[in-house]
Amino acid sequence: MTKKRKTSHIQRKLIPSYIFLIVVSFISVFPLFWMITAATNQSVDVARGRIWFGTYLAENFRNLLDRQDLWSAMGHSFLFAFVQTIVALLICSLAGYGFELYHDKQKDLVFSILLLAMMVPQVATMIPLYKMISGMHMLNTVWGFMLPAISTPFLIMMFRQNSRSFPVDVMEAARIDGLSELRIFFQMYMPIMRSTYAAAAVITFMNAWNAYLWPKVVLTDNAAQTMPMLIANLAAGYTVDYGVLMLGVLFCSIPTMIIFFVLQKQFAEGITGAVK
Amino acid sequence: MKKKGMSVTSKQHIAGWVYLAPATALIVVMSFYPIIQAVITSLKTGSSANMQWAEPIVYNYTRMFQDKLFMRSVGNTFLYLLVQVPIMLILAMLLAQILNNKDLKFRGFFRTCVFLPCATSLVSYSLIFKSLFATQGLINSILVNLGILEENYNFLGTAGSAKAIIIIALLWRWTGYNMVFFLAGLQNIEYSVYEAAKIDGANGWQTFWRITVPLLMPTIVMTAIMSINGTLQLFDESMNLTSGGPANSTITMSHYIYNNSFGQGVANFGYASAMSFFIFILVAILSAISMKVGDKRD
CATH class of the missing domain: 1.20.5 (Single alpha-helices involved in coiled-coils or other helix-helix interfaces)
Structure with missing residues (x-):
């Protein structure tokens, strides 16, 4: 009896919190809900303020395909993000592993110098990198897209911090068994650290998929454009068709939304990655 | 052997x-x-194919400080920084504090909702907000129907409201992101600390300022540095939400640099590099200040 009364008392005290959370949640979710309904409506109705699902989805889809090469952009976005994720994870996890499990004074110094790269803004390196990439004839290629983004201090730090929990005695035992150094990495480290890899993969894929400034610089050919570039082009005309635009935005958001809902825990871990 | x-x-x-x-x-x-x-x-002038040393050597830097448009982009960026970052961090901390309460029901649901905007790309949400606040858009039709506005208002075509909308959009996109850091930080605080405070008769407000905030200081400093770093490099929103307009009144530093190097018109790599190096210095100085402030209160 008393326990029940106590809970209801606590819940009553939490009413302001609930109201606040409901308001914030509504504001957070509504623009995305509206994006989805707008994709099913005619542009005029969207402008008039219709917020429920309509019947124009097929029509908008046809218009979208007429205006932009949707499948090419989806294909490029998937290919680029996928390749970048795999290469970045391999290179940064190797480095994080090396910095933590083979650490000595010189390597610690190298690591702290690398961290300085966190402060280098993208716009500051954009011009020299553009010259470099175009000099190597890598404009409009996956290499040009990902080379500046595969080795990041953030990912290296994330793997380094998480490597602290890697059992060193397992390594020693493997060495006594005669496993080569590289095989210890691939056969022991990688499987044990899979949750770190999952978090790192989610965050890297998201970043690669959503990248805009650098792709805009390096993917000069319209045929190589990615999804964020495609939807930006959709909005650039004099008259904007809101139904078509929001359908494009929806296509650009579906992969990241799916990842968000399926791997939310890994996503949160990926964001806070290097913090322990 | x-x-x-x-x-x-x-x-x-x-x-x-x-x-x-x-x-x-x-x-x-x-x-x-x-x-x-x-x-x-940044010490050179000329087009990208043939560049010579500038005369005088610091020409691009002196030009930068006399360039009213660049100074406006610096002003805009700092306005976004000074208004948006504090509001966002306080909101994020507040939400984390509320969601950390074990008695709260539907915690997972609320957390997912607040975190959801992070699933959209910066271009996507910029375009969503652009469409929502268009003259012929949802917000206008709601405000007119409610009688708050007499006729449709050109939110993005007016300097003041366009800036406000960029700030609102940034708050929408990044508050949940920062909340995740504070939730992680709060989970590291022992529950017994709060119990002890309760026994000592501290109320909720006192507990928040005297215990939660000091213990969260490392997280606050880190999120502040990240937010400052991100805001100084703001590009996607300025480019896609307002296109820098009206009449460059919302343009950010990165957007202006992009216009001077890869945008329409002449590619002025020397001048653009000088401005981008200026951002680099700003990021370094502001990060150093945040770290100092954090150290002192520790």
């Missing part, structure tokens, strides 16, 4: 360096070398 042991350790020693070599080389070539190149380019 001894000799063999030596060779194994030296093999391990080499292995360590081999592991970190690719990542280190890439950062040197893709970050450190370009920033040095940017400084050199």
Whole structure:
């Protein structure tokens, strides 16, 4: 009896919190809900303020395909993000592993110098990198897209911090068994650290998929454009068709939304990655 | 015997360096070398094919401080920084504090909702907000129907409201992101600390300012540095939400630099590099200040 009364008392005290959370949640979710309904409506109705699902989805889809090469952009976005994720994870996890499990004074110094790269803004390196990439004839290629983004201090730090929990005695035992150094990495480290890899993969894929400034610089050919570039082009005309635009935005958001809902825990871990 | 042991350790020693070599080389070539190149380019003038040393050598830097448009982009960026970052961090901390309460029901649901905007790309949400606040858009039709506005208002075509909308959009996109850090930080605080405060008769407000905030200081400093860093480099929103307009009144530094290097018109790599190096210095100074402030209160 008393326990029940106590809970209801606590819940009553939490009413302001609930109201606040409901308001914030509504504001957070509504623009995305509206994006989805707008994709099913005619542009005029969207402008008039219709917020429920309509019947124009097929029509908008046809218009979208007429205006932009949707499948090419989806294909490029998937290919680029996928390749970048795999290469970045391999290179940064190797480095994080090396910095933590083979650490000595010189390597610690190298690591702290690398961290300085966190402060280098993208716009500051954009011009020299553009010259470099175009000099190597890598404009409009996956290499040009990902080379500046595969080795990041953030990912290296994330793997380094998480490597602290890697059992060193397992390594020693493997060495006594005669496993080569590289095989210890691939056969022991990688499987044990899979949750770190999952978090790192989610965050890297998201970043690669959503990248805009650098792709805009390096993917000069319209045929190589990615999804964020495609939807930006959709909005650039004099008259904007809101139904078509929001359908494009929806296509650009579906992969990241799916990842968000399926791997939310890994996503949160990926964001806070290097913090322990 | 001894000799063999030596060779194994030296093999391990080499292995360590081999592991970190690719990542280190890439950062040197893709970050450190370009920033040095940017400084050199910033001392030159001319189009990208034939560039000469500037006359005087600091020409691009003096030009920068006399360029009203660049100064406006600096002003805009700092306005976004000073208004948006504090509001966002306080909101994020507040939400984390509320969601950390074990008695609260539907915690997972609320957390997912608040975190959801992070699933959209910066271009996507910029375009969503652009459409929502268009003259012929949802917000206008709601406000007119409610009688708050007499006729449709051109939110994005008016300097003041366009700036406000960029700030609102930034708050929408990034509050949940920062909340995740505070939730992680709060979980590291022992519950017994709060129990002790309760026994000592501290109320909710006192507990928040005297216990939660000091213990969260490392998280606050880190989120502040990240937010400052991100805001100083703001590009996607300025480019896609307002296109910098009306009449460049919402343009950010990165957007202006992009216009001067890869946008319409002449590619002015020397001048753009000078401005981008200015951002680099700003990021470094502001990060150093945030770290100092955090240290003091520790």
